[in-house]
Amino acid sequence: MALCAGCRSTLPKKGFLSCATCKAKYDCECANISSKQFEQMDQPKKDNWKCPECCSKLPKTGNTHTPVRQAASFNTANSDDTPQAYDTPQSYVTTRKKLKSPTPASSSCNDGGNYLTESSLRDILKQELSATIHNLVTAQLNSINEQIVGFNESMSFINTQFEEMRAVIEEKSAVINQLKKENIHLQASVKDLTTRLNIVELHMRECNVEINGIPEHKTENLVNTVVQLSQVVKNNISVDDIQHATRVAKLNKSTDKPRSVIVKLRTTKHRDALLAAVAQYNKKNPEDKLSSHHLGIGGARAPIYVSEHLTPGSKSLHAATRIKAKEMKYRFTWIRNGKIYVRKDEFSQAILMRNEDSLKLIV
Incomplete structure (x- = not known):
């Protein structure tokens, strides 16, 4: 069943036309032909019929045969003042001159005042903004440079002070370390001398x-x-x-x-x-x-x-030994030849108290 290419409805058996170019089929209504015109069309005309879509794709022809153009051509051809200008097919084409846009100078002259175009306004604004931005950026950069210079001077001063302080601290640290060593040596010497003095005093008091x-x-x-x-x-x-x-x-x-x-x-x-x-x-x-x-x-x-x-040192040690022995429940504390001894009971071994560090032995 064939369909109309225009309205997509079923085509009648005889009342339709077929395009000679695209072979599309149209009913009389979509082909814009009345029934009477369809009946008057002979078969060659029906075979050469083209649909509106194919006709719209064909190039347009000239309008040389219009009555107005013919009159104009005839009049100009018979005129004595004007030469014949429409002898060729191009003579029927109407040409128009392109109007030039007035320049700012001519416009200002014609108007009698100043004329400001968009491009000139853009240029003026661009120049003003560039100058303003340049001044602001320059001022900011100068301020930043001044601050950087100040920071560099401050850092240089601080670095100098730091180096001086570090040198002083290193010197003092060396002195302190030396004093520590000397102090340790002196403490050992004092301890040794105290022990010797105590021994000498014990011999003097024996x-x-x-x-x-x-x-x-x-x-x-x-x-x-x-x-x-x-x-x-x-x-x-x-x-x-x-x-x-x-x-x-x-x-x-x-x-x-x-x-x-x-x-x-x-x-x-x-x-x-x-x-x-x-x-x-x-x-x-x-x-x-x-x-x-x-x-x-x-x-x-x-x-x-x-x-x-006893010597004063031995007396102090003896007093501390008696207190510690009492706390730890040691039964015996005695002195023999200037030496101090402790014993927890009759079966334990005697402990000699040489100095205050020996008190840790009483447990």
């Missing part, structure tokens, strides 16, 4: 005994008192065995205790014998230990203690 608790009297005779004490503990010492006896100043002057008595005996044997006799006497008489009454001194009863004559 024949001495220290007696505490003897009441003081203005008319006292310390040599006779020491002889009396030796007789009480049954260790007879003659006057010739006592080389020197005197009282020493108090370490703590605020105490009411009497000053200690230092007795220098002739040999260490006499010292050890006296110390052993006093310890034996106190052990045998726990209820009536050695006191001032045994020496015939009146007044209140005062206990008397006899011990080795």
